[in-house]
Amino acid sequence: MINNTKKPVLDDLDHKLIELLAQDARVSNRRIATQLGVTEGTIRGRIRRLEETHCIRLTAVTNTLVVGAPRVVLIGIEASQTELQSLCEQLAAMPEIACVIRMLGRYDLLAIGLFQSLEEIAQVANNRILALPGVSHVETAIAVKTLKYDHRMAKITPA
Amino acid sequence: MAFEPADGSIVLDETDKRIVALLKAHGRETNRDIARALKISPTNVGARIRRMEDANALRVVAVTDFAALGYDVLIAVGIEVGGRAAEAVGLELAKLPAVFSVHLVTGARDLELLVAVKDFDELRHFLENEIVHIPGIRRISAGLAVDVVKYNFDRVPM
Numbered sequence: 001m002i003n004n005t006k007k008p009v010l011d012d013l014d015h016k017l018i019e020l021l022a023q024d025a026r027v028s029n030r031r032i033a034t035q036l037g038v039t040e041g042t043i044r045g046r047i048r049r050l051e052e053t054h055c056i057r058l059t060a061v062t063n064t065l066v067v068g069a070p071r072v073v074l075i076g077i078e079a080s081q082t083e084l085q086s087l088c089e090q091l092a093a094m095p096e097i098a099c100v101i102r103m104l105g106r107y108d109l110l111a112i113g114l115f116q117s118l119e120e121i122a123q124v125a126n127n128r129i130l131a132l133p134g135v136s137h138v139e140t141a142i143a144v145k146t147l148k149y150d151h152r153m154a155k156i157t158p159a
Numbered sequence: 160m161a162f163e164p165a166d167g168s169i170v171l172d173e174t175d176k177r178i179v180a181l182l183k184a185h186g187r188e189t190n191r192d193i194a195r196a197l198k199i200s201p202t203n204v205g206a207r208i209r210r211m212e213d214a215n216a217l218r219v220v221a222v223t224d225f226a227a228l229g230y231d232v233l234i235a236v237g238i239e240v241g242g243r244a245a246e247a248v249g250l251e252l253a254k255l256p257a258v259f260s261v262h263l264v265t266g267a268r269d270l271e272l273l274v275a276v277k278d279f280d281e282l283r284h285f286l287e288n289e290i291v292h293i294p295g296i297r298r299i300s301a302g303l304a305v306d307v308v309k310y311n312f313d314r315v316p317m
Contacts, residue, residue, distance in 0.1 A: 008227075018221055018223055021220065021221030024219065025186040025187055025220050026186065055223065056221045056222065056224070057186075058185070058186030058221050058222075059186045059219070059222060059313055060182035060183045060217055060219050061217070061218045061222070061313055062179060062217055063314075063315070063317040064314050064315060064316050064317075065316060072262060072316055074235075088306075091309070097309065098311040100308040101233075101235070101308065103302040103303060106302035110235050110302065110304075140266060141262075141266040141267075142265045143264050143316075144262075144263050144264065145246065145263040146316040147250055147261040147263060148249075148260055148261040149316050149317075151220070152223060153222070153223055153224075153230075154222045154224065154225070154312035155310035156222065156223075156224040156227075
């Protein structure tokens with residue numbers, strides 16, 4: 001399962017609000033309120049609740065093709081079960097690694113990284129990760145083209 | 160939309176980067192508050208944000224948690240393609256609503272997908288009914304996410 005914490009049930013208004021904010025999070029409460037036919041206070045309250053329960057985050061998302069580290073790399077890792085917890089922490093601490101997932105099936109861990117260059121990929125995947133205690137196998141898939149990526153959905157962890 | 164190639168011609172200066180940093184922390188920070196923090200005019204802030212958005216360098220959006228949307232099952236699917244261009248297969252897979260990312264990759268597989276579904280019934284439907292009808296898919300290997308330890312989503316391929 002990907003949710004460790006119970007999320008509140010969202011109603012119709014929440015979904016409509018999220019849909020608007022997913023297009024542009026900087027629209028004023030007043031405009032949203034007019035559009036959805038409720039008061040500004042309702043909108044303000046809803047947004048606060050959605051943020052506090054970690055259902056949404058209103059944030060700037062930058063394009064890696066413009067701001068650097070454009071190479072998306074999926075790193076599948078096989079490792080000893082007793083070391084998984086510690087490996088998760090070590091991987092999560094690496095600035096190049098954007099995403100760490102414990103898996104059942106294909107791999108024990110999947111790390112997704114954003115890199116500047118092939119050299120950097122080799123340095124992180126083939127040298128640093130492979131050398132971590134407990135890691136027995138590392139499989140690297142370099143994304144040569146992104147055909148789809150929905151940046152409006154993610155796993156939101158408490159800051 | 161998110162998948163259009165970026166206009167690589169834009170270069171962000173220090174002021175742009177500071178605006179982005181403030182927006183990453185609080186997406187709904189007003190132009191006026193940003194202007195005050197950076198000691199520039201609100202008009203300047205608005206123009207810079209618009210310029211970055213127009214160049215596809217920046218989006219200020221609501222990012223929604225998978226679980227809040229009811230997607231409790233996340234899987235990573237690797238696909239081997241045969242007898243058909245991998246990109247054509249990938250574009251067809253990209254049309255499926257459960258598929259939220261598709262990458263054309265190097266290595267043993269040709270495509271890597273991230274798929275979010277509500278439950279195991281939906282997962283079975285996805286694997287048995289939706290995927291199998293796409294020509295060119297030779298082999299599928301799927302892994303189930305049991306714990307998302309880190310998920311940083313503020314830098315993405317757009």
